[in-house]
Amino acid sequence: MPIRGLNHAVLWVRDAARSAAFYVDVLGFRVVHQTPELAFLQAPESANDHDLGLFQIGDATGSRAGRGEVGLYHLAWEVPTLGDLRTCAQSLEAAGALVGSRDHGTTKALYAKDPDGLEFEVCWLVPHERLTEQSRSQNGPLDLDAEITAYGEQTLGACARLAPDPR
Numbered sequence: 150m151p152i153r154g155l156n157h158a159v160l161w162v163r164d165a166a167r168s169a170a171f172y173v174d175v176l177g178f179r180v181v182h183q184t185p186e187l188a189f190l191q192a193p194e195s196a197n198d199h200d201l202g203l204f205q206i207g208d209a210t211g212s213r214a215g216r217g218e219v220g221l222y223h224l225a226w227e228v229p230t231l232g233d234l235r236t237c238a239q240s241l242e243a244a245g246a247l248v249g250s251r252d253h254g255t256t257k258a259l260y261a262k263d264p265d266g267l268e269f270e271v272c273w274l275v276p277h278e279r280l281t282e283q284s285r286s287q288n289g290p291l292d293l294d295a296e297i298t299a300y301g302e303q304t305l306g307a308c309a310r311l312a313p314d315p316r
Contacts, residue, residue: 158224159202162265168203171264175244176237192226223260225270229309232302234259234273235293254287255280257296274307
């Protein structure tokens, strides 16, 4: 099967409007369709019809996923450059949503939580030609300033180089 990637994700959320506002205000998604009970959002540079669906279930429920039950851990979105990752870090920090960061060697990652506590990742992928055996085994704290010094603020990440420009 020639799967190219994930087209979209759908999340159950307590309040679709509140969650949509978070993804729009903090990550720059845009609403492509919305009702009081759902929202379909498109990432800023996406060619997909929508990248995220938010379906409202109300306040009376919770999730135990990851706390003794199986379930989705997180979704990850890629940004084209480390400069973009820095902008996302600032936006997530300002929103009080940033919960961590990590240098996985092949990716430089930020971790955040939305208004329902659902975790997501925003990452930059190291260009394939810059990967080494040492970088593949790296897993430690992220020093974003050092990464920008090493790779450059506007260097396109691995997948950004392969994807056609949607504009």
